Amino acid sequence: MTCEREVYLDYAAATPVDPAVVEAMLPYLTERFWNPSAPYARAREVRDDVERARGTVARLIGAQPDSIVFTAGATEANNLAFAAVDGHVVVDAIEHESVLACAGTHERRTVRVGTDGIVDPAAVARAIRPETELVSIELANGEIGTIQPVREMSRLVAAERTRRLEAGEKRPILLHSDASQAAGTLSVNVSSLGVDLLTLSAAKIYGPKQVGLLWASDDVRLRPLVYGGGQEAGVRSGTENVAGIVGFARALELACERRGEEARRLAGLRERLRAAIVSELPWAVVAGPRNAKRRLPGLLHVSFAGIEARRLVIALERVGVSVGTGSACAASRMRVSHVLEAIGMPRRLAEGSLRLTLGRGLNEADVDYAAAAIVRVVRAEMTRLGLDDATQAAHVAELMGTWR
Incomplete structure (x- = not known):
């Protein structure tokens, strides 16, 4: 392919x-x-x-x-x-x-x-x-x-x-x-x-x-x-x-030589990726510290309530985008990770979580392509499940009310 x-x-x-x-x-x-x-x-x-x-x-x-x-x-x-x-x-x-x-x-x-x-x-x-x-x-x-x-x-x-x-x-x-x-x-x-x-x-x-x-x-x-x-x-x-x-x-x-410059570059790419996803899917939930200084610059964890992450992984792979669902140890067994359980994330959110980590060689065009692909496959799953943005927003609001 x-x-x-x-x-x-x-x-x-x-x-x-x-x-x-x-x-x-x-x-x-x-x-x-x-x-x-x-x-x-x-x-x-x-x-x-x-x-x-x-x-x-x-x-x-x-x-x-x-x-x-x-x-x-x-x-x-x-x-x-x-x-x-x-x-x-x-x-x-x-x-x-x-x-x-x-x-x-x-x-x-x-x-x-x-x-x-x-x-x-x-x-x-x-x-x-x-x-x-x-x-x-x-x-x-x-x-x-x-x-x-x-x-x-x-x-x-x-x-x-x-x-x-x-x-x-x-x-x-x-x-x-x-x-x-x-x-x-x-x-x-x-x-x-x-x-x-x-x-x-x-x-x-x-x-x-x-x-x-x-x-x-x-x-x-x-x-x-x-x-x-x-x-x-x-x-x-x-x-x-x-x-x-x-x-x-x-x-x-x-x-060590590249640390400062690379951290700034990755943080910029991460924010570009986050903004591109949540602008199209505003009900998506980003996990982790709200303070960017307390978060690794190249990591974005995003959850889509009621949508199976493993289906998203397979669909994204078909269009050339490789993503994780958590630590490789947990992802290999396709189970909700102990990390998401420990932070109390509701299961409906945790099961729809993607871990997106950036690195050397990636540029803005790569991030834009990946963001568009993620939005596209999520919307395809929403269509398959008969979901719309209003339903998702209400569902997420209910879940967040019990979590944060």
Whole structure:
């Protein structure tokens, strides 16, 4: 099937590998293939390249190289963070499924969020108990775009740490943040954030998939999940993914260089997309923070009451527009995500939700084409279901009255 235009609007699920990243990786997939643990000179050169990449990443996040552990993606990094503690943990209800699954292996408290997805630091403070050892709050949510007040969380965790020291209590308390969705447009400097553990993913910043990292402060003692040859300072055994690590470092370099300009560009495209949709479908509901400063610049979550999102996804694909319905984990099973449930979105709205995420390579013409296609397929579904704008507006008003 030939489409007038191909528009990809699911960058939160996966980004293409930047050509400059591919260029950096290619030698390690061909002539520089040596195992960095081998003793001969060429292998030692590759080991040096891994350490240079580690140093680059460390500099970009304001850390020391020996505090970084490379992993096979953000999910493994999150698991490694939670494995560092034994006691009670505190998480919020809209964390990535890998964080919630890790929390499920501990005694835990899950903090509710508001209808905009924002976590109230006071609620986190109330959830902390004397036996709490870890608080995990993502920097930004990849489904509704909420940017969390992680710095405020760091202050309350620090206050609890001080209280324990003054009381002679030895139990540690740490703050972890999964910043995977944020690194392309927000600062991930560990000192500025005030975190003890930070997760990043190359796959979200135009780097290779199955490459991530966990940064841990000097106060954290990590425990290995994988045993073997003792790579990554004994924390993560297994032959290093040299090409992936080098690609990760280059991808993060590019993200940091372009961050400010790209954030402004994406915010402009997002507002253009939003305006084009709601001008034609004024009853459509946009979820997430109302304050644009608290929302990822390239993410728009929009719901169409009473219309099945999966039908919209299929119809849009036929005209060349690829969209998501939420996190890729939930979308693959075509179920309402835990994020929408956590913010209390009525099911009739949640079932008609699209997550539209923008990225490099998209321009105004792409956004205009996608917006027109979305309006067209929604109106086609309305016709099929015998709905009109007045009916939809009344229905949405009723739903919103019970939600917000």
